[in-house]
Amino acid sequence: xxxxxxxxxxxxxxQMRADHPDFTVFAGGTDLMNRPTDHAPLAGMLxxxxxxxxxxxxxxxxxxxxxxxTTCYEIVQHPLxxxxxxxxxxAASQVGSxxxxxxxxxxxxxxxxxPLGDLLPILLVLNAxxxxxxxxxxxQLPYCDFCTGYRSTALQPDELIVAVKVSVPPxxxxxxxxxxxxRRIHGTSKVMVVGYAEKNHNEVTVARVxxxxxxxxxxRLTNVEQLLVSNPLEHSQIIKARQMTLQNxxxxxxxxxxxxxxxxxxxxxVGSFVDQLLLVRN
Amino acid sequence: MNSRVHTLEVNPxxxxxxxxxxxxxxxxTKEGFGEGECxxxxxxxxxxxxxxxxxxxxxxxxxxxxxxxxxxKQSCLHPIQENLLKFGGSQCGxxxxxxxxxxxxxxxxxxxxxxERIRTILAGNLCRCTGYQSIVxxxxxxxxxxEPASP
Numbered sequence: 001x002x003x004x005x006x007x008x009x010x011x012x013x014x015q016m017r018a019d020h021p022d023f024t025v026f027a028g029g030t031d032l033m034n035r036p037t038d039h040a041p042l043a044g045m046l047x048x049x050x051x052x053x054x055x056x057x058x059x060x061x062x063x064x065x066x067x068x069x070t071t072c073y074e075i076v077q078h079p080l081x082x083x084x085x086x087x088x089x090x091a092a093s094q095v096g097s098x099x100x101x102x103x104x105x106x107x108x109x110x111x112x113x114x115p116l117g118d119l120l121p122i123l124l125v126l127n128a129x130x131x132x133x134x135x136x137x138x139x140q141l142p143y144c145d146f147c148t149g150y151r152s153t154a155l156q157p158d159e160l161i162v163a164v165k166v167s168v169p170p171x172x173x174x175x176x177x178x179x180x181x182x183r184r185i186h187g188t189s190k191v192m193v194v195g196y197a198e199k200n201h202n203e204v205t206v207a208r209v210x211x212x213x214x215x216x217x218x219x220r221l222t223n224v225e226q227l228l229v230s231n232p233l234e235h236s237q238i239i240k241a242r243q244m245t246l247q248n249x250x251x252x253x254x255x256x257x258x259x260x261x262x263x264x265x266x267x268x269x270v271g272s273f274v275d276q277l278l279l280v281r282n
Numbered sequence: 283m284n285s286r287v288h289t290l291e292v293n294p295x296x297x298x299x300x301x302x303x304x305x306x307x308x309x310x311t312k313e314g315f316g317e318g319e320c321x322x323x324x325x326x327x328x329x330x331x332x333x334x335x336x337x338x339x340x341x342x343x344x345x346x347x348x349x350x351x352x353x354x355k356q357s358c359l360h361p362i363q364e365n366l367l368k369f370g371g372s373q374c375g376x377x378x379x380x381x382x383x384x385x386x387x388x389x390x391x392x393x394x395x396x397x398e399r400i401r402t403i404l405a406g407n408l409c410r411c412t413g414y415q416s417i418v419x420x421x422x423x424x425x426x427x428x429e430p431a432s433p
Contacts, residue, residue, distance in 0.1 A: 001293055002293055002294045002295050003294075004294035004340045026338065026341070029336060029337070029338055029341070030318055030336055033295075033297070033318070033335075033336035033337070033338060034317055034318065034336065041293065041295065042295055045294050045295060045338065045340060047340060047341060049341050073330070096318075096406070097321055097333075097405060097406020097407075098330075098331055098384075098403060098405075098406050099318070099321055099324055099331045099332050099333045099406045100318060100333070100406070102327075102330040102331065102332050103332055103333075103336070103337065183405075185402065185405055186405050186406065
């Protein structure tokens with residue numbers, strides 16, 4: 001019989017985690033509940049779904065803080081997200097059906113650390129920080145240092161992910177997110193591209209390009225970023241960015257897609273991002 | 283559960299779907315893929331559609347669950363169900379309990395939903411038989427026919 005634990009306070013949650021590192025932390029469980037049924041029953045469930053200290057979105061100075069147990073549905077609905085982080089709103093609305101959005105959480109997406117995690121390339125591109133806590137104390141870790149490989153993270157066995165923090169982008173920042181999946185909306189991702197840029201007429205001052213589902217974890221294309229900030233923004237940049245993407249990716253072929261398709265679609269989406277930069281006036 | 287309280291002995295990680303069908307004998311909720319992908323097993327948990335095949339029953343304890351059995355009032359079908367019948371929105375029927383609950387929720391939460399919005403909300407419920415048009419027509423008609431909100 002799996003033991004069920006539900007904390008009644010933040011410190012109790014940390015204590016429970018420390019006392020039972022073998023228990024499985026559950027938020028919505030949308031990935032965890034897909035474990036093969038012939039596996040042994042879980043030793044325990046530490047239930048953090050809708051756990052108040054881990055839920056909610058707030059603005060603190062120049063940071064937006066999103067509780068780890070905040071659901072995709074809550075992210076889509078929140079005015080702070082639609083105002084400042086439209087790419088995150090769009091991604092959260094496409095993670096899956098409304099049934100999935102009601103249960104899937106940002107913390108779950110981060111902890112599962114699937115190469116297909118829809119929110120993850122955005123966290124990479126927006127230089128997100130994670131707030132982690134244990135009974136030993138609290139620490140913050142840049143998201144780029146958190147994801148260490150295929151479904152592996154820097155989370156210690158006694159730690160919980162408390163929140164994700166993102167600095168508020170300037171109003172004129174351009175955010176781009178596109179996912180190509182098994183269906184027009186809501187499918188499992190075959191390729192994701194996130195683009196973030198700040199520009200002044202045809203001078204790109206900041207460029208970050210993140211990709212998902214094309215490697216064992218979300219990645220950034222630093223050479224495409226360099227290409228965009230080092231050269232005036234003009235039509236030929238689209239072709240160069242596409243070619244650079246094609247040359248720099250080594251996605252796998254699997255049941256969902258082929259390496260060739262992923263590489264080509266990723267290049268096309270990166271090209272679309274650069275195209276969007278050209279279309280935005282300022 | 284459909285406005286009645288039940289006390290059960292379950293394993294926390296048991297699927298809500300199995301507890302509904304086996305222990306509570308509420309077999310109106312059907313299983314499709316069993317992976318949270320098709321929406322066949324949709325129930326309303328605290329008024330929100332969820333895939334009951336991936337909800338651990340422990341997380342439904344002390345919460346409100348509405349299954350298809352709870353949708354009709356006394357012996358009257360819900361307007362969504364009336365319209366699905368009228369518009370031929372059901373063929374084999376297996377997707378219909380899930381679709382009925384999601385559509386009933388649209389009537390409650392987004393009564394002015396456009397056709398496009400109806401389709402987006404229903405995108406989490408797959409149907410292999412109808413091609414969706416009759417279903418969307420039924421939902422649209424139900425929204426148009428509803429009693430206007432009292433002043």
